[in-house]
Amino acid sequence: MKTVEHCSNITATFCDLTDVWEVLSETYAVTVDGFRGNTTLVTCFIDFFLATHISLEPPEFDIVDFTDHINVHVNFPPVMPKILDGKVLQFYLPLIIEEQSGGIVKKHNPTLDENVTGNFTYVIDNLLPNTNYCVSVYFKHRNLEEIHRSPVKCTLLPPAQDTGSSESAKIGGIITMFLIAAVFISTILILKRVGYICLRNDFPKVLNFHNMSSWVFPEMPPLEAVAFVEVIHINRKKKVWNYSYDDESDSNDEAAAPLTNTGGYTKHGLVGGLLGPTSASSATWEDRLEPDTEERDLSEPEADTDPLMALGTNPGGSECTSGAYEGRGKLLQDPFSKEDSSSTEGSGDKIIFNVNLSSVFVSALDDDDSEAPPASPSFPEETYNLEDSHRLETSFLEARGEGTQPPFPTPSAECPWPEVVLSDISDSSESGVDTGDGYIMR
Amino acid sequence: MSTKPDVIRKCLQSACLVGLLVTGILSLDCNLLHFHLRKVTWQNLRLLSSTSSSFPVECLRETKAFELPQEILSHTQPAKRYIKEAFYEMSIQAFNIFSQYTFTSTWEKDYLKQIQIGLDQQLQYLEQCLEEEEKEKEDSKELEEDGMNWSGALVPQLSNLELRRYFNRIDNFLKEKKYSHCAWEIIRVEIRRCFYYFQKFAALLRKK
Numbered sequence: 146m147k148t149v150e151h152c153s154n155i156t157a158t159f160c161d162l163t164d165v166w167e168v169l170s171e172t173y174a175v176t177v178d179g180f181r182g183n184t185t186l187v188t189c190f191i192d193f194f195l196a197t198h199i200s201l202e203p204p205e206f207d208i209v210d211f212t213d214h215i216n217v218h219v220n221f222p223p224v225m226p227k228i229l230d231g232k233v234l235q236f237y238l239p240l241i242i243e244e245q246s247g248g249i250v251k252k253h254n255p256t257l258d259e260n261v262t263g264n265f266t267y268v269i270d271n272l273l274p275n276t277n278y279c280v281s282v283y284f285k286h287r288n289l290e291e292i293h294r295s296p297v298k299c300t301l302l303p304p305a306q307d308t309g310s311s312e313s314a315k316i317g318g319i320i321t322m323f324l325i326a327a328v329f330i331s332t333i334l335i336l337k338r339v340g341y342i343c344l345r346n347d348f349p350k351v352l353n354f355h356n357m358s359s360w361v362f363p364e365m366p367p368l369e370a371v372a373f374v375e376v377i378h379i380n381r382k383k384k385v386w387n388y389s390y391d392d393e394s395d396s397n398d399e400a401a402a403p404l405t406n407t408g409g410y411t412k413h414g415l416v417g418g419l420l421g422p423t424s425a426s427s428a429t430w431e432d433r434l435e436p437d438t439e440e441r442d443l444s445e446p447e448a449d450t451d452p453l454m455a456l457g458t459n460p461g462g463s464e465c466t467s468g469a470y471e472g473r474g475k476l477l478q479d480p481f482s483k484e485d486s487s488s489t490e491g492s493g494d495k496i497i498f499n500v501n502l503s504s505v506f507v508s509a510l511d512d513d514d515s516e517a518p519p520a521s522p523s524f525p526e527e528t529y530n531l532e533d534s535h536r537l538e539t540s541f542l543e544a545r546g547e548g549t550q551p552p553f554p555t556p557s558a559e560c561p562w563p564e565v566v567l568s569d570i571s572d573s574s575e576s577g578v579d580t581g582d583g584y585i586m587r
Numbered sequence: 588m589s590t591k592p593d594v595i596r597k598c599l600q601s602a603c604l605v606g607l608l609v610t611g612i613l614s615l616d617c618n619l620l621h622f623h624l625r626k627v628t629w630q631n632l633r634l635l636s637s638t639s640s641s642f643p644v645e646c647l648r649e650t651k652a653f654e655l656p657q658e659i660l661s662h663t664q665p666a667k668r669y670i671k672e673a674f675y676e677m678s679i680q681a682f683n684i685f686s687q688y689t690f691t692s693t694w695e696k697d698y699l700k701q702i703q704i705g706l707d708q709q710l711q712y713l714e715q716c717l718e719e720e721e722k723e724k725e726d727s728k729e730l731e732e733d734g735m736n737w738s739g740a741l742v743p744q745l746s747n748l749e750l751r752r753y754f755n756r757i758d759n760f761l762k763e764k765k766y767s768h769c770a771w772e773i774i775r776v777e778i779r780r781c782f783y784y785f786q787k788f789a790a791l792l793r794k795k
Binding site for chain 1: 629632633636641642644647776779780783784787790
């Protein structure tokens with residue numbers, strides 16, 4: 146134990162032992178005895194480890210403000226305790242300079258020399274002119290949480306004259322530019338409203354640059370294969386297939402059949418001359434490929450009166466088993482194949498056309514004006530071959546294929562059979578073809 | 588009854604702590620070793636100084652000088668590897684000494700637990716860095732056959748012996764005093780002093 150001389154026999158309640166401390170690493174135990182006369186009244190003992198209990202009062206400092214920086218002059222005591230060297234201060238008691246402005250605190254940790262004595266100047270730079278800054282200095286103790294700060298010193302930095310003038314000039318220039326641009330734009334708008342300037346929104350196509358690529362690189366026209374075409378003019382007379390029973394219709398061969406297309410089906414109006422003695426007579430046929438009864442409406446009025454086709458096997462020409470098919474009945478046109486040479490006699494009366502009778506339904510086209518229906522002879526039914534008629538009916542039914550009312554043969558004296566020669570006749574139909582006197586049956 | 592969620596939560600917490608510890612250790616950078624050593628040593632210093640009771644006056648008569656090695660006390664610049672090895676030796680010895688401490692109160696128990704945890708972390712960090720240095724040395728062993736390396740390698744061994752002897756003296760003192768309260772107080776002060784010097788020692792690792 147060592148007695149501190151300058152702290153012995155004192156009446157003060159405190160004593161400075163700073164110079165007594167030698168080594169920071171040691172633990173110092175201090176005993177304080179209080180006497181009254183020769184009587185010991187109190188004995189106090191305490192120990193402490195300086196490294197973890199050392200603290201320093203904040204030093205005094207001054208600040209000098211400039212436009213954009215502040216100089217902080219820290220006043221250290223002339224003699225530092227020997228226990229506090231540079232290394233100790235740097236680690237155990239680092240000096241902190243706080244700079245505060247606008248609620249933002251910035252701490253600076255200046256590096257101190259080992260032998261720190263006298264004044265110490267630290268520069269806080271990169272500051273904003275014309276701004277208020279507050280500075281505080283203290284030693285930050287590593288062990289203690291409380292910080293003993295020095296009194297805060299605040300200052301308002303002077304405005305930067307040079308930078309201010311340049312900035313004001315810049316601001317003025319920018320404002321001027323904005324004003325000029327505003328005036329210019331407003332002038333244009335006014336002129337446009339007045340009509341002095343007409344600004345078109347719809348540009349001509351030439352000026353349409355949306356499809357720039359196509360404009361710059363125009364699309365080449367597709368290469369077209371050019372082939373030489375030889376145009377052959379064929380003069381053809383329009384054939385009118387007019388199966389009328391008038392003599393005036395001698396030009397039946399050349400008459401063109403009216404061709405109508407309805408629903409994918411082709412209607413051919415068959416116009417041709419009649420076989421037999423009255424070969425000049427002709428009947429108007431309407432060859433229908435489409436078994437639709439509705440399409441018969443066109444030929445209904447005509448079909449009522451004209452006898453149509455040979456329905457019986459009666460070889461006799463007098464008995465016409467064909468009758469006028471009234472109403473809406475479909476008629477299956479038996480192939481009017483004319484193998485006789487009579488077909489070749491009157492070429493003008495012969496009409497040759499290719500018809501697939503398996504899909505052809507022929508209906509009679511009544512022509513009231515064109516022909517005078519011949520007086521139908523009395524036609525005894527007994528002469529009617531029931532067997533053949535029955536077969537005919539079945540054949541009609543087969544050919545028709547639909548539930549249309551089978552045509553009933555009605556007698557007529559002279560059947561104005563058109564002399565229709567079918568060049569291409571189906572085999573099935575050829576088997577039953579019997580070209581009698583204009584009668585064709587299957 | 589929510590025992591299962593609590594158990595699961597605790598398991599998860601411990602697993603997370605272990606995972607963080609493992610990742611923390613694995614991700615340690617040996618270039619920052621000196622920061623870690625200074626930090627842990629300073630923490631232990633503060634813990635040893637945070638005891639509520641002051642040093643007993645009656646124990647002043649039993650104090651003893653344990654003679655910390657001069658290499659630790661001096662401010663010369665030893666080899667960095669020596670510093671690391673010294674730290675490693677000190678951490679192991681201090682850990683063993685504090686393991687023998689008989690806790691008299693709860694706060695002492697908590698403080699010493701924290702000190703041991705810090706020393707353990709320090710040991711793992713040092714092991715990792717020393718192994719890395721060993722690998723680097725083996726790679727460059729064929730290239731460098733300098734006698735200075737061999738002499739340098741001997742120095743740490745001697746210093747470690749001195750350090751080991753220092754801690755043996757401390758251990759013997761405890762055994763002589765039969766782990767009395769005064770003995771433990773004297774040892775606490777001595778180890779705190781040792782930590783102080785090692786903290787200054789760690790600052791030398793930063794210097795090139």
